[in-house]
Amino acid sequence: MHLAEIVRLRLVPTAGLFLALTRRCPLSCAHCSTESLMTSEQYAEEPFRRIVASFTAQCRPHVLYMSGGEPLLRAGLVRDLAETARAAGTRSGVVSGMYFARGGGKLPAALRRAIAAVDHFTASLDEFHEREVSRADVFRALHEIRQIVPAISLQLTGRDPDDPYLADLIASARREFADEVPMLVGVVNAVGRAKRHDPGTPTTPASHAPGGPQPCLLTSWPLVHYDGTVLACCNQELVARTRPAHLVLGDAARDPWPVLRERSLRRHLLRGLRLLGPIELRARFQTSPADGASGGYCGTCVTLGTDAGLDAALDRYLTSATGSALEAAVQRMAEASPAKAFSGRYGSAPHSELVTLGLDRS
Numbered sequence: 001m002h003l004a005e006i007v008r009l010r011l012v013p014t015a016g017l018f019l020a021l022t023r024r025c026p027l028s029c030a031h032c033s034t035e036s037l038m039t040s041e042q043y044a045e046e047p048f049r050r051i052v053a054s055f056t057a058q059c060r061p062h063v064l065y066m067s068g069g070e071p072l073l074r075a076g077l078v079r080d081l082a083e084t085a086r087a088a089g090t091r092s093g094v095v096s097g098m099y100f101a102r103g104g105g106k107l108p109a110a111l112r113r114a115i116a117a118v119d120h121f122t123a124s125l126d127e128f129h130e131r132e133v134s135r136a137d138v139f140r141a142l143h144e145i146r147q148i149v150p151a152i153s154l155q156l157t158g159r160d161p162d163d164p165y166l167a168d169l170i171a172s173a174r175r176e177f178a179d180e181v182p183m184l185v186g187v188v189n190a191v192g193r194a195k196r197h198d199p200g201t202p203t204t205p206a207s208h209a210p211g212g213p214q215p216c217l218l219t220s221w222p223l224v225h226y227d228g229t230v231l232a233c234c235n236q237e238l239v240a241r242t243r244p245a246h247l248v249l250g251d252a253a254r255d256p257w258p259v260l261r262e263r264s265l266r267r268h269l270l271r272g273l274r275l276l277g278p279i280e281l282r283a284r285f286q287t288s289p290a291d292g293a294s295g296g297y298c299g300t301c302v303t304l305g306t307d308a309g310l311d312a313a314l315d316r317y318l319t320s321a322t323g324s325a326l327e328a329a330v331q332r333m334a335e336a337s338p339a340k341a342f343s344g345r346y347g348s349a350p351h352s353e354l355v356t357l358g359l360d361r362s
């Protein structure tokens with residue numbers, strides 16, 4: 001499963017499901033968006049096992065993507081979830097900070113079994129990671145991993161698209177893997193520990209400029225948070241902290257995938273966010289001032305559910321001829337969009353084509 005295929009599906013509602021298996025991580029990267037430590041919280045495995053066990057051949061996401069913290073701290077769980085998902089026809093991926101690569105040496109057997117069970121392996125690398133695990137160690141481990149997993153990719157992050165460090169990292173990865181390993185390139189956002197290091201960095205993508213519809217595509221794949229709560233979007237830091245009802249889909253310990261999928265596809269506010277984005281939704285349909293509105297793109301979004309009149313007005317719009325025609329057109333565009341549509345908007349736009357590296361050889 002090539003990175004371009006995963007990224008293309010990111011635009012399609014409920015085509016994938018994220019699992020944040022643990023907040024723990026052995027590394028201490030200065031920019032960590034989840035502020036992970038080895039002492040961070042880690043909850044029971046059961047909610048993750050239950051939701052994946054509820055996939056069926058008829059109703060399942062196409063992709064299951066496991067992250068953390070460091071998901072490979074739960075190597076046995078990663079392996080079991082990948083195997084259960086595959087039995088229903090869902091392919092899986094895992095992203096790692098590569099803690100196990102530090103100092104060289106072979107992959108431990110438990111990690112080897114977990115990685116061999118997934119369809120895609122992503123290594124995360126940036127200036128802050130490199131202070132914890134060297135680039136040479138990451139590349140060496142990736143060469144070994146390529147032998148046991150069908151596809152690999154790199155998730156590279158810089159301070160901005162023109163960051164000279166980022167340019168050097170991309171060039172060295174392209175050389176190391178002869179342009180056969182695709183890359184999703186992004187820029188650091190001011191969340192988690194990065195907030196302290198660079199408080200001026202925007203918390204939402206630059207493409208969320210004010211004015212007109214700005215659909216939120218991060219509502220496409222639900223995310224199971226560390227404690228089993230299922231969130232409607234992957235802005236985990238904000239939504240898990242604030243838990244507005246319209247962005248909480250349910251509980252993985254209780255709600256099976258078909259139920260969560262229906263909620264994600266049917267809930268008016270989520271459909272409106274995918275169509276128009278939070279600021280346009282409020283501008284068009286607001287009936288009362290939002291409680292606790294803090295402004296901004298996501299800051300507006302988390303308060304939308306406090307306006308019951310907005311939900312009713314949006315429902316009327318979505319069932320109107322204009323609203324339903326627009327929703328159908330946006331859905332068709334999402335399904336037909338190239339991989340670089342997502343990486344261009346949510347990553348570093350000048351590097352969006354790098355998600356297709358190696359595609360012609362896969």
Ligand code: SF4
Nearest residue numbers: 216218233235298301
């Ligand atoms: S706009 Fe809302 S749904 Fe979209 S990323 Fe922000 S908080 Fe999540």
